[in-house]
Amino acid sequence: MEELQGLRKTVNNYLGLIFKIGLCLVILSSFFFFTNLTTEMFDSAKFVVLIIFTGLLLVLLTLKFTIADKVTFVRTPLDIPLILLLVVGIVSTFLSSAPYVALLGNQLKIHGSLVSLAVYILFYFILVNNLKNIKNIRWIFTLTIVASQVLAVASLLTYSGVKILPGPWVHGINFTPTGSNFSTTAILALLIPFIVIQILTSSKPILLILNSLFLLLSGLAIALTGTWATWIGALVALLLTVAAIAPIRQISRIRPISLIGLIGPISLIGLITALSFIPPLSGVKNPIYTQAQNFPREIQLSFVDSWKISVSAFRDSPFWGTGPASFSFDFTNYKPVEFNTSKFWNLRFDLPFNEYLQVLASLGGIGLVALLSLTALFISSAYQTYMTYRSDRSYSESEKVTLAISGLIFFIILALHSATLSVWVIGLLVLASFMVINQENNPGLFSFKPGLNEQNNFKNMFLKIAGNISNPESLKETIRIDALPGILLTIALALVLFAGFFGGKFVLADYYHRLALNAVAENQGIVAYNNLIAAEKLNPYNDVYRTDLAQTNFALANAIATAKAPTEASPSGSLTDQDKQNIQILLQQSISEARTAVTLSPKSAINWEILAMLYRQISGVAQNALVFSLDAYGRAIFQDPLNPNLRVSVGGVYYAVKNYDMAIRFFTDSINLKPDFTNGYYNLSVALRDKGDLTNAQALAEKLLTLIDKSSPDYKTVSDYLDDLKSRVASGSTKESEIQPPASKETGALQQKELPKVVDVGNPPNNIATPSAVKKPNPTPTPKP
Numbered sequence: 001m002e003e004l005q006g007l008r009k010t011v012n013n014y015l016g017l018i019f020k021i022g023l024c025l026v027i028l029s030s031f032f033f034f035t036n037l038t039t040e041m042f043d044s045a046k047f048v049v050l051i052i053f054t055g056l057l058l059v060l061l062t063l064k065f066t067i068a069d070k071v072t073f074v075r076t077p078l079d080i081p082l083i084l085l086l087v088v089g090i091v092s093t094f095l096s097s098a099p100y101v102a103l104l105g106n107q108l109k110i111h112g113s114l115v116s117l118a119v120y121i122l123f124y125f126i127l128v129n130n131l132k133n134i135k136n137i138r139w140i141f142t143l144t145i146v147a148s149q150v151l152a153v154a155s156l157l158t159y160s161g162v163k164i165l166p167g168p169w170v171h172g173i174n175f176t177p178t179g180s181n182f183s184t185t186a187i188l189a190l191l192i193p194f195i196v197i198q199i200l201t202s203s204k205p206i207l208l209i210l211n212s213l214f215l216l217l218s219g220l221a222i223a224l225t226g227t228w229a230t231w232i233g234a235l236v237a238l239l240l241t242v243a244a245i246a247p248i249r250q251i252s253r254i255r256p257i258s259l260i261g262l263i264g265p266i267s268l269i270g271l272i273t274a275l276s277f278i279p280p281l282s283g284v285k286n287p288i289y290t291q292a293q294n295f296p297r298e299i300q301l302s303f304v305d306s307w308k309i310s311v312s313a314f315r316d317s318p319f320w321g322t323g324p325a326s327f328s329f330d331f332t333n334y335k336p337v338e339f340n341t342s343k344f345w346n347l348r349f350d351l352p353f354n355e356y357l358q359v360l361a362s363l364g365g366i367g368l369v370a371l372l373s374l375t376a377l378f379i380s381s382a383y384q385t386y387m388t389y390r391s392d393r394s395y396s397e398s399e400k401v402t403l404a405i406s407g408l409i410f411f412i413i414l415a416l417h418s419a420t421l422s423v424w425v426i427g428l429l430v431l432a433s434f435m436v437i438n439q440e441n442n443p444g445l446f447s448f449k450p451g452l453n454e455q456n457n458f459k460n461m462f463l464k465i466a467g468n469i470s471n472p473e474s475l476k477e478t479i480r481i482d483a484l485p486g487i488l489l490t491i492a493l494a495l496v497l498f499a500g501f502f503g504g505k506f507v508l509a510d511y512y513h514r515l516a517l518n519a520v521a522e523n524q525g526i527v528a529y530n531n532l533i534a535a536e537k538l539n540p541y542n543d544v545y546r547t548d549l550a551q552t553n554f555a556l557a558n559a560i561a562t563a564k565a566p567t568e569a570s571p572s573g574s575l576t577d578q579d580k581q582n583i584q585i586l587l588q589q590s591i592s593e594a595r596t597a598v599t600l601s602p603k604s605a606i607n608w609e610i611l612a613m614l615y616r617q618i619s620g621v622a623q624n625a626l627v628f629s630l631d632a633y634g635r636a637i638f639q640d641p642l643n644p645n646l647r648v649s650v651g652g653v654y655y656a657v658k659n660y661d662m663a664i665r666f667f668t669d670s671i672n673l674k675p676d677f678t679n680g681y682y683n684l685s686v687a688l689r690d691k692g693d694l695t696n697a698q699a700l701a702e703k704l705l706t707l708i709d710k711s712s713p714d715y716k717t718v719s720d721y722l723d724d725l726k727s728r729v730a731s732g733s734t735k736e737s738e739i740q741p742p743a744s745k746e747t748g749a750l751q752q753k754e755l756p757k758v759v760d761v762g763n764p765p766n767n768i769a770t771p772s773a774v775k776k777p778n779p780t781p782t783p784k785p
Contacts, residue, residue, distance in 0.1 A: 034046075079125075100542075189409055381434070702722065705718050
């Protein structure tokens, strides 16, 4: 018995030590860890640290249960919403049209996938079961605040043009170690309550001075590099914290030096913020304004567009959504037609306006209910704590009210912007810490011991869990279940080993993909090809590796054909039989990889477009390649129906085979989708001219000229083209012109019609995927659920 007690004590000590060290690493990595060894430099590295920490603590926690011969865990009001989110994510992944994307993330971004959702939720449960008391929470947030100030200084230095790292790392004045300025400023906003309450309540001058400096650095970083979402979050955090302190320690009772420590930084922040918005007056230079204007802000999809997209996705998949990491597909499928009139019309967004619309689209109505429940339950507990702190003069738990305010700010930021990995990590740390402190006087523990009466105990357990939502005051429960600790340990070990094996393979695959991208940048095609082959073998489920390998295969084949093509000195060219065989193999592999990519992710318009472009590029050496190209373009349009560029591409294919009627139809579609689309007008005008409709061709060219800036080089090109049209109309000339639509040009070495057809792409489809014509549309109405 004594040996067993000693073993339990040893495990507890090691568990506590590993938890402290691991949590420090998670926090620091969320702030500062990034690497150029992976395709995505920021979130991938941070997620690896997070999943290692979570998996290790999960195994140690279940080992502790096994040694103690009972399962004891802390339950909080947030448990059921989080578990429901995970269940919805799992079901939604299985029902998704692209399950591999839903499981592992889209375009090599792990955040938003089912794997990331599962790790975040496990991370929360690990936190609430290891943050034992307020002492642990204090030192954790002390570390977090100090680290955040280093982050703020780094952001301010890069904002001012100071290179804190060598050139390959720092690419611009908006560089920040978290990966985005929103992440950095959102984290700083979450920590504002901790700093302000220290300023107003601390009796030590050194702490007052230090926290005033922290407030200044945080405020400047938020004001200069943040978005309006983090501006609002920081302002609300400041107001709520001051309002919480004022009633119980009247403003007159607060030490003057504390007021100076608060008002001084705020005044300086306000002054610099004002200067960043005021342009130079009367010739006086304002470098703060100039720097603010030159700072590249992050682009956020508007609320109206996000709402229309998310509700449309909800309409078609009301319960489980379209799947984790699927918003980029929802965007292309459901974006409103008026989006084409915005200045970001040519971009594809993978995140909506905020986290709630993200969940509505990807996890459906059930997922949104779970997230809203999570929000409401926390706000309810936080509001009670906040009001008690304001009204009860004897209530002295400043950490608890600080965490309550910080948690409220977290949900405000979720309502104003889509979250990132770093924001979720710090946000979950805040929520878990608040719940631990909130449960200290009202324990919510479950203890499972081997024994009898399992059925009744399971029934009582779930009744208690349900009751815990409205009544956090619960007693310790003992459930007698034979072998449960050992079963949980086995499951945890199996889960961690499974995740470690495949996770290691996927990380190594991403490393090879990064090497391939580096090789492409250095024009080393063979090296890129070999690295992509290695990446694909390790992770055959990633459609990005497939499309990259497809394009690399084509580029190598095209390079061989171009280098040894016929010239004046060698009219027959210098291609050997081996060269021809290599070209044939490379092109066959290119098409095969692109086809596999659309199988793995059939909702991706990008993948279909790449397949269509490859078919078109090999039209000279593959029979029926243009038919396959038109079919792939049609399927791309089915996934991105309001994209005018895709319509122009299809029109270009039809123009190349002199099917002017279909070319005109698709060029017309493009300008109906985007009435100011200059490329569409130019291609349509040329197609009309070549069909013989000179009058309408001239009218379109005149319209086009009004859409182009006179200082643009394109203005002269269009002006010369219009003069040519006018002379043709005047003379009635119908001779063929050298001017062709840009969309129809076939200049590739493998597009020449006289080349032998050596690539077999299969029998053409019986019915080409042809989208219907587009009328001049009205603005997309807001869909109703």
